[in-house]
Amino acid sequence: MSARSVIISGAGPVGLVLALDLARRGISSTVLERREAGEPPSVKCNHVASRTMEAFRRLGIANDVRDAGLPADYPNDCVYRTTVTQGHEITRIPIPARAERWTDFDGPDTWWPTAEPPHRINQIYLEPIIFAHAEAHPLITIHNRTELVEAAQDEDGVTATARNLDSGETMTLAAPYLIGCDGGRSLVRNIIGAKLSGDPVVQRVQSTYIRAPKLLSMMQGRPGWMNLSLNPRRSGNTVAIDGKENWLIHCYLYEHEEDFDAIDRDAAIRTILGVGDDFEYEIISKEDWIGRRLVADKFRDRRIFICGDSAHLWVPYAGYGMNAGIADAMNLAWLLAGTLNGWGGAHLLDAYEAERLPITEQVSHFAMNHAISAMAHRREVPAEVEQDDDAGAEARAGMGKRVYDLNVQQYCCGGLNFGYFYPKSPLITYDGEQAPGYSMAGFQPSTVPGCRTPHFWRTNGRSAYDDFGADYTLMRFDPAVDVLPLQIAAAEAGVPLEIIDVAEDERTGVYRHALLLSRPDLHVAWRGDALPDDVDGLVGKIRGA
CATH class of the missing domain: 3.50.50.60 (FAD/NAD(P)-binding domain)
Incomplete structure (x- = not known):
């Protein structure tokens, strides 16, 4: 061994x-x-x-x-229509294509x-x-x-x-x-x-992976990465897999529909796409699934x-x-x-369950609650949504706002990316300041211990993360602060520690302290304006001693 x-x-x-x-x-x-x-x-x-x-x-x-x-120029938008190829657009969540990622800053996830x-x-x-x-x-x-x-x-x-x-x-x-x-x-x-334990059935989805070479050309307007159909008959989501001819179609079953095989798959696909019996497609595989919210009671033995x-x-x-x-x-x-x-x-390994299990429980509720809200929207599609008159336009406008406000949170989920924090870790030295709350979409960058170390760009054009060490990194925002005692204590304990001096014009407003110690996983371990009196205690804390 x-x-x-x-x-x-x-x-x-x-x-x-x-x-x-x-x-x-x-x-x-x-x-x-x-x-x-x-x-x-x-x-x-x-x-x-x-x-x-x-x-x-x-x-x-x-x-x-x-x-x-997806191809570099294929739109990443999430498009809501009455059907994929026919009817009316209800709303659209704009997301840059890969080729536009570094030039398009108008979308709801481009400010991150x-x-x-x-x-x-x-x-x-x-x-x-x-x-x-x-x-x-x-x-x-x-x-x-x-x-x-x-x-x-x-x-x-x-x-x-x-x-x-x-x-x-x-x-x-x-x-x-x-x-x-x-x-x-x-x-x-x-x-x-x-x-x-948790919720064994939140949602049932009849999913089908298909090849349909003509579908892209039949879409009206700018196609999407997610092409979501909302109508009173059968709602679903047609996901672009290769941006050319392969698609994954999610048919969202109603709560009373418990038997996948009892749902006419072909009829559901044609209703979601808005195509007739003459439309040709090939089933590659059936990918039916049940959405659950289940979390293990322990992550380690x-x-x-x-x-x-x-x-x-x-x-x-x-x-x-x-x-x-x-x-x-x-x-x-x-x-x-x-x-x-x-x-x-x-005790270093004790942190895994102490950190990941609580945040997993929290994030799983975000996902489940979003699913429940999305299911409610599909139940409440107005009968007028497909009409070509003023009543139809009014129905689409009202539903479009509700659908956008809900779903921009999951497709542009900044909070789930950057907002979560570890409030009770055995490896983090807390200082009494409360970490800011976050939602699925929203977050506030923070240096509160336990939060993600906020990102910033350096004057050399590099991401600050690129200059961090593979393990612990101490950022010093005031070069007059003596950090030698921490370097010595870390070296004596064998803890890998990189020291980075950050220039004043690189420093963002969120960094209020002269020193910040970032963990290997880019979460804040400690911060302060001077080293603590007990640097050996700090090193012992971060290494699980």
């Missing part, structure tokens, strides 16, 4: 990001994955959140991700303080990019067509048994830690005895952890299934690495 290694069950985006972030910190991993190498996932997540793109930037893969997905805006790309294109980077890394070993069978732990580490699905042969693996990134039916979750869908399942509004899982991974990676690299204290 290597003293600086982990076992990861699951090579989806969460498991692969965990492996990559561990690898850049010198930790090797063995990843077990049931699918073939390069086998794409089902057509699910279509959105990479800004916070996830920031993580990809730190991993060195952001440019590769941004160069893939970040070097990495969100990106629209389906997981079938995203995952192979992450997989290729992980597969090429010398510290990452991926066993495809291999499943975890069982695992046991003791005070020294974890012993796991894995089976090759083709040959049936088994192998035994040993490592200090095991992490389950193995999805909603997680074996690792069962191994640690974690239980899901000693040396075994769970991340992503293994730990939480919720309605995928705001795209926060995969993105929340990647946030889990980026949180856990530095805690594991600090422990395995020797500078982490005995």
Whole structure:
């Protein structure tokens, strides 16, 4: 057993990001994955959140991700019409296409303080990019067509048994830690005895992945990334997958419709699209799903952890299934690495559950409440919405405002990206100031300990994050403040610490203190105008001693 290694069950985006972030910190991993190498996932997540793109930037893969997905000139708008191809436009949420991202600043998500805006790309294109980077890394070993069978732990580490699905042969693996990134039916979750609780059914959606080469040319006006149909007969969402001919159609079932097979799939698709019987399309796959809000009661048992869908399942509004899982991974990676690299204290790993479980519970309610509101809108589509007269125009105007005000929050969800904070972390030194509240869409940048370290641009043209160290970074806004005692204390404890002097013309108003200590995951660990008297105590706090 290597003293600086982990076992990861699951090579989806969460498991692969965990492996990559561990690898850049010198930790090797063995990843077990049931699918073939390069086998794409089902057509699910279509959105990479800004916070996830920031993580990809730190991993060195952001440019590769941004160069893939929808064509550069394909609009990212969310368009609400009575049907996709016919009738009237109800409202539109403008979102820049990839080619417009650095020049168009009029949209509701273009003001965000970040070097990495969100990106629209389906997981079938995203995952192979992450997989290729992980597969090429010398510290990452991926066993495809291999499943975890069982695992046991003791005070020294974890012993796991894995089976090759083709040959049936088994192998035994040993490592200090095991992490389950193995999805909603997680074996690792069962191994640690974690239980899901919450709301098992929030929404049922009959989804169909189709090929329809003529559909794009039939759309009226500027097409959208999301093309949402609202009418009294059958509402749905037609998602552009390749920007050419492949589409994922979500047919939102009414609350009384509990049997997917009882709904005429073809009739629903044609109603949502607004096409007749002569319209030709090919079904690639059926992707029906049930939206849930379920959160595990624990994310860890000693040396075994769970991340992503293994730990939480919720309605995928705001795209926060995969993105929340990647946030889990980026949180856990530095805690594991600090422990395995020797500078982490005995309680460093306690922060994972203490930080991620409460925020997961909170964010899952955002998503569920949004789903309930969206379902109410679909129930209340006015009968006049498709009429060509004044009554129809009035109905569309009223509904358009309600729909825009609700859904701009999920498609331009700044609060979920940048607003969340850790209020009760064992690794953070709080100073009594309350962190600002946030909504799905809105947030206020803050340096309150526990908040995201606010982004700013440096005079050298670089994002401040690009100049941060891989682990802890101390920003000094007043060069006269002596920080040598903290450097010495960190060095003696083995804690990696980068010191950055920030010029006055780089400093944004949100930075009110002379010093700010930023964690490896870009959350504020401590701030002050001078070092505390007990610098050893501060270092002990941030390293979990």
